[in-house]
Amino acid sequence: MKRSMVKDLVLMTSVISSTLVLAQTSPAPKPAGTAAKPASKAASVKQEDVGQRKFDANCGRCHSFPQQLSPSITGTVVRHMRVRANLSAEDEKDILRFLAP
Amino acid sequence: MRLKDGLIVRNARWILCVLLFLAIWGSRADAQNTPLISGGVGFLTTTNGGVTALQPVISPVAAVPLGEHLLVESRAYISDFIAPKNGNSGPYQGDFFAGLQYLQLDYLATPKVTLTVGDFLTPFATYNERLTPIWISKLQDAPLIYPIGNQQGSSIGVMLRGNAYSAPHVRLNYTGYFSVSSSVKQFTGERASGGRFSMYLPDKRLEIGASYSRLLQGQQGNSAGVDVWWEPYRVPLAIRSEYAHGPHSQGYWVEAGYRLSQWSGPDSWLGRLEPVFRMQQTFRDSPGQDQLPAVNTQRADFGLDYYLPHEVRVNTSYSRQFASTGNTNIWETTVTYRFLFPAWKGRSK
Numbered sequence: 001m002k003r004s005m006v007k008d009l010v011l012m013t014s015v016i017s018s019t020l021v022l023a024q025t026s027p028a029p030k031p032a033g034t035a036a037k038p039a040s041k042a043a044s045v046k047q048e049d050v051g052q053r054k055f056d057a058n059c060g061r062c063h064s065f066p067q068q069l070s071p072s073i074t075g076t077v078v079r080h081m082r083v084r085a086n087l088s089a090e091d092e093k094d095i096l097r098f099l100a101p
Numbered sequence: 102m103r104l105k106d107g108l109i110v111r112n113a114r115w116i117l118c119v120l121l122f123l124a125i126w127g128s129r130a131d132a133q134n135t136p137l138i139s140g141g142v143g144f145l146t147t148t149n150g151g152v153t154a155l156q157p158v159i160s161p162v163a164a165v166p167l168g169e170h171l172l173v174e175s176r177a178y179i180s181d182f183i184a185p186k187n188g189n190s191g192p193y194q195g196d197f198f199a200g201l202q203y204l205q206l207d208y209l210a211t212p213k214v215t216l217t218v219g220d221f222l223t224p225f226a227t228y229n230e231r232l233t234p235i236w237i238s239k240l241q242d243a244p245l246i247y248p249i250g251n252q253q254g255s256s257i258g259v260m261l262r263g264n265a266y267s268a269p270h271v272r273l274n275y276t277g278y279f280s281v282s283s284s285v286k287q288f289t290g291e292r293a294s295g296g297r298f299s300m301y302l303p304d305k306r307l308e309i310g311a312s313y314s315r316l317l318q319g320q321q322g323n324s325a326g327v328d329v330w331w332e333p334y335r336v337p338l339a340i341r342s343e344y345a346h347g348p349h350s351q352g353y354w355v356e357a358g359y360r361l362s363q364w365s366g367p368d369s370w371l372g373r374l375e376p377v378f379r380m381q382q383t384f385r386d387s388p389g390q391d392q393l394p395a396v397n398t399q400r401a402d403f404g405l406d407y408y409l410p411h412e413v414r415v416n417t418s419y420s421r422q423f424a425s426t427g428n429t430n431i432w433e434t435t436v437t438y439r440f441l442f443p444a445w446k447g448r449s450k
Contacts, residue, residue: 057303061332061339062231066441067412073443075133079172080164082209084230086274088264089212100133 051098058085059095074100136165136444140176141236143437150429154184155193160202160235163444175204176234201287202233203255213267217260220288224260224276224297225250225312226343227328236439239339239377240404240418242431244354246383248392249347250295250314250324256280257290272301282318292318299328306332312345322348337362349389354381358406367408377404377418398424412439 055065059081069077074096082092140161147154158180165173179199186194205219222230229251232238258280266273277296283289295314301307307330314324326345332338337360344353356379362372379402383393404418413436420431 053303056334057306061306061330063237064408066439067410069441070135070443072133072135072446073137073441076135076137076164076166076172077441079134079166079209080137080174083172083174083207083215083217083262086215086262086264086276088267089209090267091264096133 051094051096054087054091054094055098058087058091069099071100134166135446136163137441138163138444139439139441141234141437141439143235143435145235145241146434147241148430148432150189150431152185152189154182156180156182158235162234165444170209172207172209173205174207176202178202204288211263213265214261214263217262218258220255220257220290221260221278223251223254223256223280223293223295223314224262224278225252225295225314225324226297226326226345227310227330227341228343229254232341235435236412236414236437239356239358239375239406239416240379240402241416241433241435242402242420244343244352244379245381245393245398245400246343246345246350246352246354249345249350249352250312250326252280252291252293252314252316253289255290256293257283257288270302270304272303274299274301291316295324306330306334316348320348324348337367347391347393349387349391350383350385350393352381352383352393354379358404360408368410373408375406375408377406378402379404394424396425398422413437414439 066077078087078092078096078099081087081095082089087095138161140159143158143160145156145158147156158178160176160178162176163174167173177200180197182196182198183193184196185191201220203220203222205217205221208216208218210216222233224230228244228247233243233254256278258278260276260278262276263274264272265275275296275298277294279294280290280292282292293314293316295312297310297312299308299310308328310328312324312326312328316322316324324345324347326343328341328343330342331340339358340356342353342355345351356377358375358377360367360372360375362369364371366372381400381402383398385393385395385397388395400420400422402418402420404416406417407415409415416433416435416437418431418433420433422429422431
């Protein structure tokens with residue numbers, strides 16, 4: 001059993017390291033389904049970037065951006081995420097601004 | 102809420118009253134705070150040691166904001182487990198199940214403190230709170246060590262959680278709870294306390310957490326665990342891992358998922374594919390009914406997930422499980438659809 005355990009660990013390590021090596025050779029893609037950035041004032045674009053960064057850093061770790069998101073529920077979605085992901089009130093506002101600019 | 106026990110009849114009036122109250126209150130919500138229905142629908146198949154089982158599932162989540170500081174949220178799990186009547190032979194028979202996985206009221210007390218009361222998902226490690234939705238988990242089965250520290254998945258009591266410290270490069274999060282014993286069929290729970298503390302580096306998308314749980318009834322015991330998640334920005338790679346130590350056993354799992362979106366983009370036929378690998382082991386320290394394997398067990402899961410358009414995903418996996426009681430092959434396929442929509446038409450701005 002110990003021998004098979006060692007084999008499994010070696011296999012796991014080689015899979016992870018090979019994917020890392022392969023992946024580092026290409027540029028980073030945008031997260032799947034992430035909303036396109038609207039052309040607006042520089043300040044609002046910057047705020048939206050902050051919101052997108054926080055979305056990617058928190059919500060995006062478990063799931064992708066919803067393909068269809070009604071504007072009428074954006075506040076509810078973010079409040080739900082605030083509880084689940086331990087977001088602060090400031091994070092909640094920034095992500096809400098990104099979801100509903 | 103097993104229908105055959107007649108509980109739905111006894112609880113129906115109470116549940117309808119709550120829903121009516123939430124509906125009336127929710128209809129007053131402003132433009133962005135309309136109550137929502139979310140969740141997943143799935144069809145699961147499992148072939149374990151040559152025996153195949155089928156399971157259609159719907160797991161809806163309801164979230165209803167009340168005013169500026171309150172949120173009621175709940176998740177149900179409705180399924181029909183269809184398997185051979187005699188375990189591994191004979192005609193197929195369905196076992197219907199419908200129940201709430203959690204029903205909680207959240208009070209956003211301060212910008213960094215949230216108070217939760219009700220039946221909530223036990224905050225031990227990461228899997229229970231984050232990866233149990235069928236449309237999120239990359240593999241159909243929960244890890245073997247899932248029962249450690251989770252008190253049957255949910256706890257009834259009070260929980261404090263939030264963000265203790267937040268800076269651009271580091272975040273510290275906390276969760277603490279106390280739960281009571283309950284034998285009400287719909288809301289069973291154990292008397293326990295515990296919590297989780299984590300440090301998260303947003304720039305690296307690296308998180309390290311530690312959990313603790315103490316069962317305060319029966320054969321009291323401690324459970325402790327650590328978890329590490331790393332999902333670098335530059336690579337569509339997710340490495341997640343947990344180690345947990347319970348009163349009678351311990352174990353770990355490590356999962357790596359790599360979406361091939363760097364070839365031709367995430368919407369190409371190849372970019373929709375995500376190979377997943379998970380290695381897990383459990384070690385039996387002493388006999389005990391903790392729902393972990395009775396003997397030391399190793400399991401390797403090889404999965405292939407395919408993200409179709411319109412929030413549909415297909416997961417397939419092959420697992421090989423090694424134990425002194427016998428080695429088994431497990432083949433699984435899951436088709437899930439994720440949905441998210443307003444519970445009703447919201448007010449316009």
